[in-house]
Amino acid sequence: MNENNLLKVENLRTEFKISRKKSVAAISDVTFEIDKGEIVGLVGESGCGKSVTSLSIIRLLNDTSGEITHGSVWFKGNNLLKLSDEEMRHIRGKEIAMIFQEPMTSLNPVLRIDNQLIEAIQLHTEYTKQEARKHALETLRSVGIPDPERVSRCYPHQLSGGMSQRVMIAMAMSCYPDLLIADEPTTALDVTIQAQILDLMQGIRNTRGTSILLITHDLGIVAETCSRVYVMYAGRIIEEAPVDILFSNPSHPYTQGLIASIPKLGLEAESLPFIPGSVPDITMMPGGCRFHPRCRYATEICSQKEPELISINESQKCRCWLKTSEYSIKTENGESRK
Amino acid sequence: MGRYFVKRVLGTIPLLLVISFLIFMFIHLIPGDPVRNMAGREATTEELENLRESMGFNKPLYQQYFSYLNDLVHGDLGISYKTKLPVSEMMIGRLKPTLKLTFFATLWSTIVGIAIGVLSAVNRGKLIDYLGMLIAISGISIPGFWLGLVMIQIFSVKLGWVPTGGLDTWRSYILPSITLGCGIMAILARFSRSSMLDSLGEDYVRTARAKGQRERLVILRHAFRNSLVQVVTVIGLQIGGLLAGSVLIETVFTIPGLGRLLVDSLAFRDYKVVQALLLFFSFEYILINLIVDLLYGVLNPRIRLK
Ligand SMILES: Nc1ncnc2c1ncn2[C@@H]1O[C@H](COP(=O)(O)OP(=O)(O)O)[C@@H](O)[C@H]1O
Numbered sequence A: 001m002n003e004n005n006l007l008k009v010e011n012l013r014t015e016f017k018i019s020r021k022k023s024v025a026a027i028s029d030v031t032f033e034i035d036k037g038e039i040v041g042l043v044g045e046s047g048c049g050k051s052v053t054s055l056s057i058i059r060l061l062n063d064t065s066g067e068i069t070h071g072s073v074w075f076k077g078n079n080l081l082k083l084s085d086e087e088m089r090h091i092r093g094k095e096i097a098m099i100f101q102e103p104m105t106s107l108n109p110v111l112r113i114d115n116q117l118i119e120a121i122q123l124h125t126e127y128t129k130q131e132a133r134k135h136a137l138e139t140l141r142s143v144g145i146p147d148p149e150r151v152s153r154c155y156p157h158q159l160s161g162g163m164s165q166r167v168m169i170a171m172a173m174s175c176y177p178d179l180l181i182a183d184e185p186t187t188a189l190d191v192t193i194q195a196q197i198l199d200l201m202q203g204i205r206n207t208r209g210t211s212i213l214l215i216t217h218d219l220g221i222v223a224e225t226c227s228r229v230y231v232m233y234a235g236r237i238i239e240e241a242p243v244d245i246l247f248s249n250p251s252h253p254y255t256q257g258l259i260a261s262i263p264k265l266g267l268e269a270e271s272l273p274f275i276p277g278s279v280p281d282i283t284m285m286p287g288g289c290r291f292h293p294r295c296r297y298a299t300e301i302c303s304q305k306e307p308e309l310i311s312i313n314e315s316q317k318c319r320c321w322l323k324t325s326e327y328s329i330k331t332e333n334g335e336s337r338k
Numbered sequence B: 001m002g003r004y005f006v007k008r009v010l011g012t013i014p015l016l017l018v019i020s021f022l023i024f025m026f027i028h029l030i031p032g033d034p035v036r037n038m039a040g041r042e043a044t045t046e047e048l049e050n051l052r053e054s055m056g057f058n059k060p061l062y063q064q065y066f067s068y069l070n071d072l073v074h075g076d077l078g079i080s081y082k083t084k085l086p087v088s089e090m091m092i093g094r095l096k097p098t099l100k101l102t103f104f105a106t107l108w109s110t111i112v113g114i115a116i117g118v119l120s121a122v123n124r125g126k127l128i129d130y131l132g133m134l135i136a137i138s139g140i141s142i143p144g145f146w147l148g149l150v151m152i153q154i155f156s157v158k159l160g161w162v163p164t165g166g167l168d169t170w171r172s173y174i175l176p177s178i179t180l181g182c183g184i185m186a187i188l189a190r191f192s193r194s195s196m197l198d199s200l201g202e203d204y205v206r207t208a209r210a211k212g213q214r215e216r217l218v219i220l221r222h223a224f225r226n227s228l229v230q231v232v233t234v235i236g237l238q239i240g241g242l243l244a245g246s247v248l249i250e251t252v253f254t255i256p257g258l259g260r261l262l263v264d265s266l267a268f269r270d271y272k273v274v275q276a277l278l279l280f281f282s283f284e285y286i287l288i289n290l291i292v293d294l295l296y297g298v299l300n301p302r303i304r305l306k
């Protein structure tokens, strides 16, 4: 393992109970890693398992019927899945923090902002309430809140969405975690605020060296923010690549479709024009390659056997029969078919 | 907060006026001549006329209403036809048992009801949940007076642990409070369970867990603190029902409280007393709801800071 590694998720599989006897996997064979100080993207359409992946990492599935049934989550050399609940509690908020898609509902409506921050700080430090309050104000200022004293005395309903997300980031960063998981942090915000929040997260990485797992369905955000990307489809990682390579040379048909679908001129499209259909429900997963009903290159093998995620060059991995030595295709620009 | 407070308090004034008017009209809306109803069949015409005059019934209705309001404002509730004592004096003697009973019933049923609701929600689908909801359903479906009679039979008559009725010791309050509070306990248990289930699924609860907060505090500080806002409202509505319930319970347990006084006065057609008691119960109901509204404001910053 390289010594810069911070998080290494291996063959993670999380299942949900759908009836008394039956469980189905929402994600499986999910493998990825994040280095220290790196911003890594996890992209895919809604419903492909991004949130389940992130909640599995910090083991927050306990109030659902979800259960991690396979794999390991190595964080600084410890397998988080083997820790006791109490040990895991000391990781959450202190070593790994998380922010969510809906900042407005992620803050407790009946508690003042300062109290919610102080709570987070006192959980993992020996600070007195006074010291924690001082630290809370500093943290609020550090995430670009111009008037921390006033904001700290507000209740969540008195703040805008962008301001709430800044508060969430402040709260997440208050104990200087090594890893910040941001699950669609800007999806609920409008475009100018989105850019500010992304800048803020990059600033945090630059000043504190915090690693960030940035989860989004928006490849545009990935292009601006991340160094490496994992593309997810129907509970699987289907492609892994550095950002520039992903955009210049996408290898998986799904990734190609995603990139082709990026709306020009910043218009937000409802569906993906280059990929018909939608992500299958976890209870109705197609056999073989999970993408084959939507794939325009699909051949016979695709519906029979699922491809493995394999390296196709030194920096890129892909899960597609086209990239294996046994199979290959003629692409539109006339490459030869083996 | 100050403005919300003043607004809510002033808002009750029209309500008080309407209610006092309805209660004033109540005597005149009962079929038949109120004076004849009160005096009984044997009364002579002369007796009837005297009574009519002493009660002011010979004056026009609006004059009667204004003098009734005037008396009310001066704390004069009139004279009981039956005992010839001032009604206010009769009520003061009966106030303490009713208030105590209502207080104890509210206290235990609130604590137990909320505890059952929260425990059931947190242990959803497990044995505790089923037990809790079994208790709640029993509490809702078993009639209070029946439960009272059964408990008297078991704990007073058979076991002799508590008195069958009256108010000789503090133990006399045990069975009536249990009987009176059962319904509220059950309703609160069900309501706080569903409200807690809602809160536990909220994003801010996930945030609290993501902070590394202990599960017990996630439940109490985050989920329960939010549910409390709604639970308090239900408590207020239910205490109103308690007042009506006390009429029944005081009769079953022969407790000399306001509820019993109401039943007895109705039997004697002692209208002044009935009127005063109805007024008292209505005002108490309004007062409790006012307190609940203010509490709701204290608990809910979205209301308080408007
Ligand atoms: N609590 C749950 N119970 C059952 N299925 C779930 C639950 N949470 C997520 N899923 C399923 O897992 C799949 C992935 O969901 P999710 O991770 O939320 O997608 P994403 O975050 O990528 O939009 C979806 O098909 C969803 O229906």
Ligand code: SF4
Binding pocket: A252, A253, A254, A289, A290, A291, A292, A293, A295, A296, A297, A298, A299, A302, A307, A319, A320, A321, A322
């Ligand atoms: S394996 Fe087949 S169906 Fe799946 S992406 Fe590749 S070509 Fe398409």
Ligand SMILES: [Mg+2]
Binding pocket: A047, A050, A051, A052, A183, A184
């Ligand atoms: Mg999601």
